[in-house]
Amino acid sequence: MTGNHRKSSITRRRAIAVTGGTVAAGGLAVTGYQSAFADTTDATATASATSTGACMTLMSSVTEGPYYLDGALVRKDITEGKSGVPLTLRLTVVDATDGCTPVKGAAVEIWHCDAWGYYSGYTTANPGGSAPAESEDGSTANDNTYLRGYQIANANGVVKFETIFPGWYTPRTCHIHVKVHTGGEKEDGTYEGGAVNYTGQLFFDDTIAEEIFALEPYAQHSGSYTTLDDDMVYDGGGASSGLLTLKAVHKADPSKGYKGSLSLAIDPDAENTGAGSGGGGTPPSGAPSGEPPSGAPSESASPSASASS
Numbered sequence: 001m002t003g004n005h006r007k008s009s010i011t012r013r014r015a016i017a018v019t020g021g022t023v024a025a026g027g028l029a030v031t032g033y034q035s036a037f038a039d040t041t042d043a044t045a046t047a048s049a050t051s052t053g054a055c056m057t058l059m060s061s062v063t064e065g066p067y068y069l070d071g072a073l074v075r076k077d078i079t080e081g082k083s084g085v086p087l088t089l090r091l092t093v094v095d096a097t098d099g100c101t102p103v104k105g106a107a108v109e110i111w112h113c114d115a116w117g118y119y120s121g122y123t124t125a126n127p128g129g130s131a132p133a134e135s136e137d138g139s140t141a142n143d144n145t146y147l148r149g150y151q152i153a154n155a156n157g158v159v160k161f162e163t164i165f166p167g168w169y170t171p172r173t174c175h176i177h178v179k180v181h182t183g184g185e186k187e188d189g190t191y192e193g194g195a196v197n198y199t200g201q202l203f204f205d206d207t208i209a210e211e212i213f214a215l216e217p218y219a220q221h222s223g224s225y226t227t228l229d230d231d232m233v234y235d236g237g238g239a240s241s242g243l244l245t246l247k248a249v250h251k252a253d254p255s256k257g258y259k260g261s262l263s264l265a266i267d268p269d270a271e272n273t274g275a276g277s278g279g280g281g282t283p284p285s286g287a288p289s290g291e292p293p294s295g296a297p298s299e300s301a302s303p304s305a306s307a308s309s
Contacts, residue, residue, distance in 0.1 A: 031079040058096050059265050060241045062162030062233050064199050064274030065177055067119040069148065072109055073189050077162040078149035080141035083217050084115040086249070086257030089202075093157040093180055096265035102157030103268055107181040107191045110161060110202075116221045117169035120146040128170025129223015137217070150181075152190045165204075165212050165258065167221055173231040174209045176202040178242075182268050198266040199274025202242045203234050211254050239263070 091108055094100040113119050117127025118134040123143050134143075147166075151159035168174050178201065184194025206227045212218060213225065228234050228243075235241050239262060250256035 020077055058231045058267055058270075059198060059200055060235065060237055061199050061272045061274060062201055062242075065201075067113075067122050067125075068111065068177070069121045069144075071190050072111065072148040072150055073145060074150040074186050074191060075109075076149075076151060078110070078147050080146040080162055081139040082114050082141050082146050082164055083137060083139060084167075085212050085215060085218075085255055087163050087165045088257070088259045089161040089163060089176070089244075090259070090261050091159050091161075091178070092261075092263045093153050094263055094265050095268055097267050097269070100263075100265065102153070102155065103180075103182065103266065104153055104155050104157060104161075105182070105186060106153040106157065106181075106197075106266075106268075107150050107186075107193070107194070108153065108159045108264075109148075109150045109179040109181065110163075110176055112163070112166040112176040113169060114147060115164065115167045117167045119146055120148055126170075127221065129168070129221060131223075131262070132223040152186065152191075157195070165218075168209075168213070168225050170224065171226055171227055171232065172260060173206075173226045173234060174204045174230075174240075175233070178202055178264070179274070180266050195271045196273045197268055197270055198264060199272050200242050200264070201233055202244050202260070202262060203228060203231075204244060204260075205246060206252075208246055208258070215255055216305065231281060240265075 047118070066195050084199055085187050089110070093103040093106040093108060093190070095103050103219050111119070114132065114137065116131040116137070118131075119125065120142070123134040139146075147163060149161065151161060166174050178199070180198040181191060181194050181196050184191050186192075209225075213221075228236070234243075237243075239245070242262070244260040244262050247259045247261075248254060248256070249258065
């Protein structure tokens with residue numbers, strides 16, 4: 001890594017509870033990119049995945065980690081004013097047991113840290129290295145809800161989030177947490193009921209992460225950044241293990257942001273909450289219990305939940 005970020009010496013540990021084999025990563029990556037950034041071609045992309053046999057097994061499920069909170073809002077923009085490099089994230093949920101057909105109505109939930117490694121609900125947890133206090137970021141973000149949210153998949157299985165490129169915390173590489181729910185419904189601005197079919201994490205290419213972390217405000221967090229090869233959760237499986245396909249908005253200026261995409265091949269009849277699995281770090285003492293956060297902004301104050309926009 002450049003600047004203050006150097007490769008961690010942490011021994012790689014397999015903290016993965018695998019629910020399926022390895023998907024043909026190349027096929028899924030292509031399918032994910034096509035379906036994510038050209039909604040009108042979703043049906044074509046899905047048909048291509050079926051014909052090539054790219055969707056034969058499940059995504060690899062992993063731990064939900066120590067920073068999960070119930071009660072995230074259904075919304076497209078989850079930033080709440082948090083500063084960082086813009087990231088448009090589009091995910092396509094497909095049924096791995098039925099030829100990669102889209103899973104309409106699936107609720108995709110994501111959560112991740114801010115540019116300095118802090119999670120909402122856990123803003124006093126030390127991200128490792130040297131970083132300003134979370135309260136110094138100058139944003140008006142709600143400390144219980146920022147960078148967390150749901151979107152409901154449209155007829156093509158697609159959801160879209162507007163967020164920022166995550167930072168990092170010791171001992172993890174840069175990542176986004178994700179759960180796919182089915183069978184529930186939107187209620188009081190969040191998603192209730194149903195089952196969790198997939199719990200995973202989304203990962204970023206080291207070269208791109210290094211480039212981002214040299215920018216402000218990320219550069220204010222110095223220390224030992226863990227690369228993909230040394231991460232305790234990522235298993236090197238590429239797209240089937242959550243490695244995003246990334247495209248720069250402006251190749252000459254990474255600060256303009258990135259578009260990230262991936263197809264999530266799940267079994268809608270299975271359940272995997274990710275709770276109790278190892279790895280991912282330890283939350284601070286006195287951390288929230290996982291109950292819906294108090295003082296959360298109302299649904300009317302949050303962006304629209306339209307997955308197709």
